[in-house]
Amino acid sequence: AQKVTQAQTEISVVEKEDVTLDCVYETRDTTYYLFWYKQPPSGELVFLIRRNSFDEQNEISGRYSWNFQKSTSSFNFTITASQVVDSAVYFCALSDGNDMRFGAGTRLTVKP
Amino acid sequence: DTGVSQDPRHKITKRGQNVTFRCDPISEHNRLYWYRQTLGQGPEFLTYFQNEAQLEKSRLLSDRFSAERPKGSFSTLEIQRTEQGDSAMYLCASSRGVENIQYFGAGTRLSVL
Numbered sequence: 001a002q003k004v005t006q007a008q009t010e011i012s013v014v015e016k017e018d019v020t021l022d023c024v025y026e027t028r029d030t031t032y033y034l035f036w037y038k039q040p041p042s043g044e045l046v047f048l049i050r051r052n053s054f055d056e057q058n059e060i061s062g063r064y065s066w067n068f069q070k071s072t073s074s075f076n077f078t079i080t081a082s083q084v085v086d087s088a089v090y091f092c093a094l095s096d097g098n099d100m101r102f103g104a105g106t107r108l109t110v111k112p
Numbered sequence: 113d114t115g116v117s118q119d120p121r122h123k124i125t126k127r128g129q130n131v132t133f134r135c136d137p138i139s140e141h142n143r144l145y146w147y148r149q150t151l152g153q154g155p156e157f158l159t160y161f162q163n164e165a166q167l168e169k170s171r172l173l174s175d176r177f178s179a180e181r182p183k184g185s186f187s188t189l190e191i192q193r194t195e196q197g198d199s200a201m202y203l204c205a206s207s208r209g210v211e212n213i214q215y216f217g218a219g220t221r222l223s224v225l
Contacts, residue, residue, distance in 0.1 A: 004154075033212055045155070045203070045216035091154050097212055098168055100145070102154030 002027045004094050006103035013082055014111050021077040021106045023092030029053075034068065034075045035093040039105070045091070051075065082110045114138055116217035118204050124223045125194055132190045133220045137206030144187050145214060146179055147203040148172065155203055161187060162209060194224045 003026040013019045025034065036048040049059065051068050059066050063080045079086055089105045117136040125131050137144045143162050147155035158177070159169045163184035173179075176194075181187040191198055201221050205214035 035213075037216075042218075043201070044218045045205075047213055047215060050213050093154070095212060099157040099160060099170070100155075100214060101157065104152070105154050 002029075002032075002094050002096065002101045004092050004101055004103035006092055006106050008106045009104070010107045010109070012109045012111065015084060016081050017110075018078060018080050019082055019108065019110075021079075021090050021092075021108065023075045023077065023103060025073050025075065025092070025094045027094060027096070029096050031097070033095045033097065035095065035100070036066065036075075036077050037091045037093060037102075038088045039091065040088040048077075079108075082108075084110050084112055086110050116204055116206050116215055118202075118217040118220050120220055121218060122221045122223075124225065126225050127194060127196060129194055130190065130192045131194060131222065132188050133202055133204075133222075134186060134188050135204030135206075135217060136186045137204070138215060141206035141208050141215075142184070143207045143209050143214075144181055145205040145207070146187070146189050147205065149201040149203055149219070150199075158189075191222075194222075196224050198222060199224045 005024045032053045034051045038046045056068050065078045067076045087110045089107045091102050091105045093100050093102045119134045145160040146158040149155045157170050158173050159179050161181040176192045179189045201219045203219045205216045207214045
């Protein structure tokens with residue numbers, strides 16, 4: 001069975017701090033996909049990144065970076081120099097190519 | 113706007129009534145997904161279509177729920193004999209199968225009184 005665990009329910013930081021959101025997953029599939037989505041207060045889920053199970057390269061996009069480690073079944077997300085606009089709920093998700101299993105989310109609050 | 117569109121945005125109904133939601137996917141996307149999200153939780157998969165074929169259903173999708181995607185375009189999700197436990201945000205997403213990146217609509221918030 002597939003499972004995604006986001007152990008951090010809520011995180012609060014002050015603007016310009018770096019913050020890492022943790023994601024641990026479980027799957028028996030050898031081919032799978034990992035995702036991060038952002039859900040701002042408006043409610044619409046916004047796609048941030050997709051990684052497939054064969055690509056363990058870390059990725060950086062502006063202030064965002066992702067660390068995928070198959071050895072620990074983790075796909076962590078770091079925001080560098082956080083901004084108030086980063087305040088949202090962030091979801092990690094796992095897919096076998098068909099349905100998608102989401103974690104419970106981490107609510108990030110960035111204070112000015 | 114070429115994003116995923118859902119209608120209505122909000123629906124208030126009385127227990128026992130039937131409700132129907134509509135989702136219009138991104139036009140070139142052949143896959144369409146339905147999820148349910150309750151407060152403080154991540155979205156839970158309900159079902160998905162590839163073109164007009166419904167390929168997978170979650171055990172969450174009781175016999176009071178039915179989804180259709182005639183002609184492989186828009187989709188409807190119907191809930192019959194609504195219960196208070198059906199109150200949630202119903203999300204629709206679409207993807208091009210090979211890319212497997214799901215783009216979400218703004219959702220339909222259902223309140224069952």
